[in-house]
Amino acid sequence: MNITIQDTVKSAESQDVISSDIKNNIRWFNENLHVEENFDVVYRVITIGGRQACFYFIDGFCKDELMQKLLQYFYSLTPEDMPESAYEMCKQYMPYVEVDMQDNKNQILQFILSGVLALFIDGYDRCLLIDSRTYPARNVTEPEKDKTMRGSKDGFVETLVFNTALIRRRIRDTNLCMKMMNAGAASKTDIVVCYMDGRVDPLFLEKIVRRIESIHVDALTMSQESLAECLYDRKWYNPFPKFKYTERPDTASAQVLEGDIVVLVDNSPQAMIIPTSIFDIVEEADDYYFPPITGTYLRLSRLLIALMTYFVTPTFLLFMMYPEWIPEGLTFIRVKETVNVPIVYQFLMLELAIDGLRLAAVNTPNMLSTPLSIMAALVLGEFSVKSGWFNAEVMLYMAFVAVANYTQSNYELGYALKFMRMLTLITTAVFGIYGYAAGVIFCVIAVVSNKTVSNKSYIYPLIPFRPRALCKRLFRMRMAGANDGKSKSL
Numbered sequence: 281m282n283i284t285i286q287d288t289v290k291s292a293e294s295q296d297v298i299s300s301d302i303k304n305n306i307r308w309f310n311e312n313l314h315v316e317e318n319f320d321v322v323y324r325v326i327t328i329g330g331r332q333a334c335f336y337f338i339d340g341f342c343k344d345e346l347m348q349k350l351l352q353y354f355y356s357l358t359p360e361d362m363p364e365s366a367y368e369m370c371k372q373y374m375p376y377v378e379v380d381m382q383d384n385k386n387q388i389l390q391f392i393l394s395g396v397l398a399l400f401i402d403g404y405d406r407c408l409l410i411d412s413r414t415y416p417a418r419n420v421t422e423p424e425k426d427k428t429m430r431g432s433k434d435g436f437v438e439t440l441v442f443n444t445a446l447i448r449r450r451i452r453d454t455n456l457c458m459k460m461m462n463a464g465a466a467s468k469t470d471i472v473v474c475y476m477d478g479r480v481d482p483l484f485l486e487k488i489v490r491r492i493e494s495i496h497v498d499a500l501t502m503s504q505e506s507l508a509e510c511l512y513d514r515k516w517y518n519p520f521p522k523f524k525y526t527e528r529p530d531t532a533s534a535q536v537l538e539g540d541i542v543v544l545v546d547n548s549p550q551a552m553i554i555p556t557s558i559f560d561i562v563e564e565a566d567d568y569y570f571p572p573i574t575g576t577y578l579r580l581s582r583l584l585i586a587l588m589t590y591f592v593t594p595t596f597l598l599f600m601m602y603p604e605w606i607p608e609g610l611t612f613i614r615v616k617e618t619v620n621v622p623i624v625y626q627f628l629m630l631e632l633a634i635d636g637l638r639l640a641a642v643n644t645p646n647m648l649s650t651p652l653s654i655m656a657a658l659v660l661g662e663f664s665v666k667s668g669w670f671n672a673e674v675m676l677y678m679a680f681v682a683v684a685n686y687t688q689s690n691y692e693l694g695y696a697l698k699f700m701r702m703l704t705l706i707t708t709a710v711f712g713i714y715g716y717a718a719g720v721i722f723c724v725i726a727v728v729s730n731k732t733v734s735n736k737s738y739i740y741p742l743i744p745f746r747p748r749a750l751c752k753r754l755f756r757m758r759m760a761g762a763n764d765g766k767s768k769s770l
Contacts, residue, residue, distance in 0.1 A: 297383050302402040306334050312389060321392075328354045329362035332402040341395030341413045350376070350410070366404035378411035390468060415439045420446065423527035423549070426689055430569035435527045440470055440546040446529035447474060451536065455479070461492050463507070467499035470546040471507065474532075479539040484734050488541060488554065503548035511554075512733055519699050520730045520738070521692035524556040531565050555732040557740050559753040561690050562586065567756055575756030582687050583754075589684045590697050590723065592677050593627050594704040598716050601708070613673065620668045624709035630670070630678040631702055700726065 298305050306325070313321050313336065320339040325332065333354070337347075353375050363369050370381050382388050383406045392398050395413030420442060423435035436443045444458055455477040462468045471492060475485055491511050500506040504525065512522050526532055532542045532551040543552040553560070562583060567575040596613070599606050600623055603614060615623070664670045681701075685694045704719030711718065730738040741749035751757075 296385050298385055298388070298400070298405065298407055300403055300405045302332050302334060302400050305400050305407075308385065309336060309389075309392075312385075313392070326351070326354065328401060329357035330359035331362060333400060335397055335399045336392050337397045338392065338395055341415065342397055343412050343414050346376075346412045347397075350412075366401070366406040366408060369401070369404065370408055374408065374410070376410055376412070380409045380411070381406040382409055383407065393468075394470075415441075417442060426526055426528045426531070426565070428528075428565045428569055431565055432528075432530050434529060436529060436532075436544075436549045436551060438547050438549050440472060440544060443529070443544050443549075443551070444472060444474070447533050447536065447542070450529060450533040451476075456536070459489065461489070463492060463495040463510070464497055464499040467501070469500040469503070472544040474536055474542040474544060476536055476539065479537070480541060481539065481734070484555070485541060488543075488733070500545065503545045504543075504550050504552055507543065507545055508552065518726055518730050519692070519696035520558070520727060521561060521690060521696065522556065522730070522733060524553040524561050524690065525550045526553065527551070528565055534568075535560075555734040555736060557732060557736075557738055558727060559739075559741075561693055562688065564689055570756075572756045572758050576754075579756060580754065585684045585687045586693075586697065589681050590701050590704075592681060593701060594708050594716060594719065596673070596677055597623055597627065597705060597708050598713065601712060615671050615673050617671055618668075619671060621670070622709070623671070623674060624705055626670050626674045627678065627705050628702065630674065631698065634678065634682045696726075 298308075306323075310316075310323065313323075315321050315323055321336070322339050323334060323336045325334045327333065361373075363373055366381055370379050382391065388398055388407050388409070391409050395415065397410040397412050399408040399410060401408070417437055417439040420434045420437055422433040426435070434446060436446065447458075448456070453476070457475055457477050459473040459475075461471045461473065463471055473485075473489060473492070488511070492507075495507075495510045497506070497510065500510075508523050509516075524535075527550050529551075532553065535553045536542050541554050543554065545552070563579070564582070567579050569575075570578065599613065600615060606613065621629075665672050665675060685698070688694050700719070700723040703722065704716065707715030707719040709715070728739060728743065732738055737743050740746070741753065
């Protein structure tokens, strides 16, 4: 019985291995690549040193100049020049740097579909893989979302190799590791796990690698978001973000040096940073491109504005419900005009209207964005108040909230605060002061109970309380060792 099982295994393995007879290989790959139906799958049969050879590649992924030079070299070989084995051909005779060998048919198929040139030579039992691919890519210009007043002006793009090179350019350390993986039965999307050996938590790293390897989906259609949903499948109803995304190589490099893990996904211009706390999410690159006192001011002002975007409208609604609670010096905040529509309905309608304007701005052609913005400002800003639908005070506070949301670079955090703000508005309108308190308590519980991918506290170092770590999170400190006398030259 054991002999039968071993024979079966060997037979299955032999079916996955290419043959030294090139005709069998051509027949199998032509059938599986559907070369007759796919116009962009190119194969060509040539003669190299008196032996029949065939190469496969995807049109648009290979460099034409390199292909021309390789063909010239292959045509110049004579039978006396041909080595006996594929190993010698790969290591000694191939005039290119990135060359490898493979004998597994399925692996060769994946390499071909990824853009690698596959060369089969009659009599060789292994395929020569020439990595001459080039992907369509845009320039590494500054990202539209993660702009800074100072600092570098390059950003991640959709090409994975470019993104890894941008990080390598900043961290020239042998401990920087980039582990290549893939996920998706159909897409086979390339994923790179970037970390610093010796600084990263090895148990957490092993956990992330194991989770990526255990992903069983057809495709990562939405790149980073699809991967995030596969990595974190708990408490989806909690809107506060579990991951931090950045399009800036300097931000990703800084997080790697701090011991975090950066995950890069092919076809995505963003890097996923894990694990992430609420303090990581509100940090920005400008905090470190300015002197400590300026960076501290920017950080604290951003935190304060984020809290104001949540509290301003529910607190105003509460004061309008209990005008006797308004302090003597703030009586001017009362609504002067007649309230035709309940204030809570005005706030909720404007919350939806602001999102409608955002969607309209995204889908509006650039040549029409300016005139349409002017029309929207005139119609919604002036005539909506004159028509009696909205009060001027409500429009003012919602305008502040809409503008203040853009002080945060993280979209998910902005929408999380928006959902909590709308919930607090509703509970305040229904239950008064008790509803206001319940809404605030629910928001605090949502933040505190949220967990990172590593199952650590979402508000560390506040819980568990670490005074020195919390101080570093709130205040921009001077760079360690800046004037310690150890380095005298720049």
